[in-house]
Amino acid sequence: MTQPKEELGMLERHDELIHHDIIPRLEKVEKAQMDFSTQAEVITGQVKEVTVQVAEIKSSQTNLELTVMKDGQETRSILNKFVDHYFATDKERLQTERDVIHVDERITLKRFSTREKIVLGVVGAFAGSGGILAGIAALIQFFK
Incomplete structure (x- = not known):
């Protein structure tokens, strides 16, 4: 027990x-x-x-x-x-x-008188690249 x-x-x-x-x-x-x-x-x-x-x-x-x-x-x-x-x-x-x-250049050229244009053309011909030679040749022929 x-x-x-x-x-x-x-x-x-x-x-x-x-x-x-x-x-x-x-x-x-x-x-x-x-x-x-x-x-x-x-x-x-x-x-x-x-x-x-x-x-x-x-x-x-x-x-x-x-x-x-x-x-x-x-x-x-x-x-x-x-x-x-x-x-x-x-x-x-x-x-x-x-x-x-x-336009300004054209206007300027148009304002020149006929006489001025001729002078400008002659000067341009003698002062241009072939113009000087042509002028010298013309002077030589003139003096001969």
Whole structure:
């Protein structure tokens, strides 16, 4: 009969050990597992949110790149038109200046009298490249 008392004492110690030591430990482990599961769900949700945000950022970046490229193309087009217009205007101005100079030369020649034109022609003939030689040849023939 001592065995049942010993067994009963052993059972009471085991019961006391289970209730005071093992069960609180198991409760802590279960709570930690629950916390871990909850945190894993939260982290999974956050990862999904970050993934969605990264996809949105990529899409926005692509849209921004397209917008910048279109704006750059439009800017180049406008600048090309401006440059073409500027050079056309500059070319027209130079042509106008040439035309004015040419007209001034014609007007100047038209203002000479007939006598002045003849003198100018004779001087031009003698002062021109072949005119000097022709004048010298004429003078040599004259003195012979």
